[in-house]
Amino acid sequence: MSLQEQSCLVEDDPAFRWRHDLALKKLFSLMNREGEEVRVVGGAVRNSLIGAKVSDIDCATTALPQKVMEWAAEAGIKAVPTGLDHGTVTLVIDGRSFELTTLRRDVETDGRHAEVAFGRDWDMDAHRRDFTMNAIYMDADGRLYDPVGQGIEDAKARHVRFIGDASGRIGEDYLRVLRFFRFFAQYGREMEPDGYRACIAAQGQLCSLSAERVGAEMSKLVQGPFAVAALDAMHRGGMLSAILASVPHLSRFARLQRLAAQLYQKADLNLLLTALCVDVREDAIRLAGILRLPNRNRDAMMRMARTVRTIGSIDSKLLEQLAYEHGNETACDLVLLALVRRQINPDLTELSMQLRDISLWTVPVFPLNGRHLIDRGMKPGPQIGEQLNKLEKAWVASGFALSRQQLLSMAKTLR
Known part of the structure; x- marks a missing residue:
């Protein structure tokens, strides 16, 4: 039996307990008939193999979008045509959303857009995807399918590997350059040399992408547990400064991640970006424009860059004042930023308890009007x-x- 034909059951694997979800079972029951089939693909399968959290459940199906919508209407299920040109319909079942995309192949690509043709070939659908860990399918019986022959192994090893020739896959969609580093930031343990070299060689094509797409990928990338390694690789390859239009503070970013872990805090997007490349309000304005970030992110980064300069020694009184003025979460963010910007070295055990207390603190109301x-x-x-x-x-x-x-x-x- 070839690797492409191999499959395995995950029936008793607790990481796949989501497959018993009643809404998903209804989806399988709806779509697996009249010769059609639906399988879960991508993130849910990949994350379960890695032991990461599963949020969205995306599916692939042999049925055409029109049939998916027709069957959903007959069953009284809400169907949203979220991407009919690319075969995607979102079904809402018992309050849960499932994206269903018809099997397809790329007819023509130019690095930004793709013209696709629908089909029924699971192998062909798998080989048009970007990374091996994203081309694993699971059917209604809990059986996994790995058409490219490396997906399951690479997922378990957290090896982000392009399917086939890396340069060719990037040429189909230049966003895959950023996706390569974003996936490494989220899952990676080892950076594939061929994939890295292909991404560095293609970095000049990133300017052809919309700022929204670049911003979405970078926002996810910096929040990954291995973001320091991913950003460092991008910087060594000469692309990070160009993307951010500034010189990144990688050592400051790395220190923030270490301290956040030591203090049992989760650094949010605004804090991470501020530590990485925002020193003054003009930096926040520029970065928000480049990455097309919402105004609320821009304003938060501006506020942190302005306020952190006023923070000296850290104690409970200061934390309460910061929480009163900016909110509990922002107070914690400002303290973390002060630690990495001003090189303050408090007792981390005591500070961890203070941050825990301030996160639970009820902000008082000024008694006068x-x-x-x-x-x-x-x-x-x-x-x-x-x-x-x-x-x-x-x-x-x-x-x-x-x-x-x-x-x-x-x-x-x-x-």
């Missing part, structure tokens, strides 16, 4: 806001201990 001051005889006008601002600063500086009456007494001296 303008009506309280007016009731005490102050005339309405701009001075009300100025007084409230001064009183709020005093209240925060007191550790939120001053009472309303104490603040009102202070207000008399501020007139």
Whole structure:
């Protein structure tokens, strides 16, 4: 029996317990009839083999998109034509979304777009995919299929390997350059030399991609557990500075990942990007524009770059002040950023407990408003806001201990 014909059952593997999901069973029941078949493919299978978390369940099917939608309508299942040109329909079953894509082959590619033809050949569908670990299928009985012959082995070894000739696969879609490093950042233990060289050789084609596609890949990449190694490989190959339009602070980024792990914190996208290449507000504006990040990400990076400069020694009082002004999560982010930007070296055991406490801390509400001051005889006008601002600063500086009456007494001296 050839590798392409080999398959194996995962019936008792706890990593595949999701295959018993009732919504997925309904999907199999709906689609596996009249000579058609559906199999789970890609991330769910790959992640289960690796032992990583499974979130989305994507499927491939021999049925044409029109038939998928027809059968869904007959069964009263919502069908969303999310990508009919490429054979993709999303079915919503019991509140769960499943992407179904008809088996296909590439007819014509130009590095950015692909014209596809639908088919019924599982082997051909597998060989048009990017990496071996993404070309593993699982049927309704829990049987795995590995048409390219290396997928299962590579997935278990966390080996990100192109299917066939790496340069040829990249030429079909230049985004695969970034996907190669993104997958390595998420799963990799060993970087395939041929794949790496092909990506470096093709880096000049990245400018032909939309900023949205580049930004989406980079956002996922920096959040991977092996992002430091992936970013370093990209930098050595000469592409990282061009993508970010700045000189990246790789040592700072690596220190952030180490400290976050030591302090049992999860660094979010805004913190990671700020540590990597944002020093001042202009950096945040530029990076958000280059990667087409939402305004909320831009504003968060600007705020962190501005506020971190005010942080000196770290204690519980400072954490509470930061949490009051910026929120609990941002307070933790700012402390981590201060550690890597200002080379502060606190007792990590104590700081870990402080960060845990501040994440659970209930932010207090300032006990005064303008009506309280007016009731005490102050005339309405701009001075009300100025007084409230001064009183709020005093209240925060007191550790939120001053009472309303104490603040009102202070207000008399501020007139």
